[in-house]
Amino acid sequence: MRTDVMRLAAAAGGHPDDLTELIDDIGPGRCAEIATDEIAFRLDPPRLHPGTEIELQLVFGHRDTTTACLVTVTGSGATHATGRSATPHATIRQQLGEVIRQLLGPRGAAGPATRQVELRDSGDIASFRRPPVWFAATQRLLSTMDHRDEVTLTELASRYESDKWGIHRYTQHYPRYFEPLRDRPLTVLEIGIGGFADPAAGGCSLRMWKHYFPRATIYGVDVYDKTPHARQRIHTLRADQSDPEALLAVVARTGRPDIVIDDGSHRVEDVLTTFHTLFPHLRDGGYYAIEDLQTSYWPRFGGTSAELDAPHTSLGFLKSLVDGLNHEEILPGGRRAAPTDQQIRSLHFHHNLAVIEKGANLEGGGPDWVRFGPK
Structure with a gap:
């Protein structure tokens, strides 16, 4: 029996409309969970001090709905859960179908046209002089989708x-x-x-x-x-x-x-x-x-x-x-x-x-x- 992730992987290499219909069939919440699991698994965390936790908020859009998932990064890896953080270190918003194509589709897929990234303290001159660790963690999260073939x-x-x-x-x-x-x-x-x-x-x-x-x-x-x-x-x-x-x-x-x-x-x-x-x-x-x-x-x-x-x-x-x-x-x-x-x-x-x-x-x-x- 084909699992949900196998169905998404097959559809991610086809016409975008077919993938959209499959997301409707499986459910945006379940598809967002699959995408977040892939991201957390592939994420290679930066070097962090013991006890440091970085919260990266993912917000996936599909038609007129949004699904929020949270990736928590520590020095030993990344975990994920459904839901929102009151004070995330970064928030990434992107259309769900586009994310799935990047994660599960063939290499060379179109770039992230719908992505928006908000970084805490990004406008602070101190962050410009010495970027905080969550900048690196966010960069590595995004690289799980953008540079997987490297x-x-x-x-x-x-x-x-x-x-x-x-x-x-x-x-x-x-x-x-x-x-x-x-x-x-x-x-x-x-x-x-x-x-x-x-x-x-x-x-x-x-x-x-x-x-x-x-x-x-x-x-x-x-x-x-x-x-x-x-x-x-x-x-x-x-x-x-x-x-x-x-x-x-x-x-x-x-x-x-x-x-x-x-x-x-x-x-x-x-x-x-x-x-x-x-x-x-x-x-x-x-x-x-x-x-x-x-x-x-x-x-x-x-x-x-x-x-x-x-x-x-x-x-x-x-x-x-x-x-x-x-x-x-x-x-x-x-x-x-x-x-x-x-x-x-x-x-x-x-x-x-x-x-x-x-x-x-x-x-x-x-x-x-x-x-x-x-x-």
């Missing part, structure tokens, strides 16, 4: 403390595949939420993906209960990736994913089970990423360093997909056909990381007179 995936990994940068170096590779998809209302599915059995631990990469893909719905799957990490556009599901039936139940809930990232147990048998189960459901043009492939060499995870092409290991299997990529060139009797031969468009390998692009692989083989020689 932040890199590596910066987001650092902000949300994901080990995809630092422990690993995956965020330097992912953008070459994922950047062209960022403007789409995607379904992103990641296996493994992190934190082991502690429900409150982990979730760093889910938050990173949510920020990086501003129109996407993010699903995290873990063998442990991770419901504390659920929030707007992030859903957590419980499943064992070694169980194909459990994985099929996940897809029944998420629908066909556009991106799958396997950062789960890293056991070779689980990696293969997950791939064989989920890849057929990946959308054409989507990507399937497998992380931490070093375990393919380690017996503790079911791998081996003695037989590097062993088909039961993660990398041994992935190497066989290279032959599948060229299946139309293999002479009769040279190789048994695999189900993925016609479905993998490209394979990309990096240190401990593989990214597989799904798509039609039916370009045709070389002519018979070249392959077999002239008659």
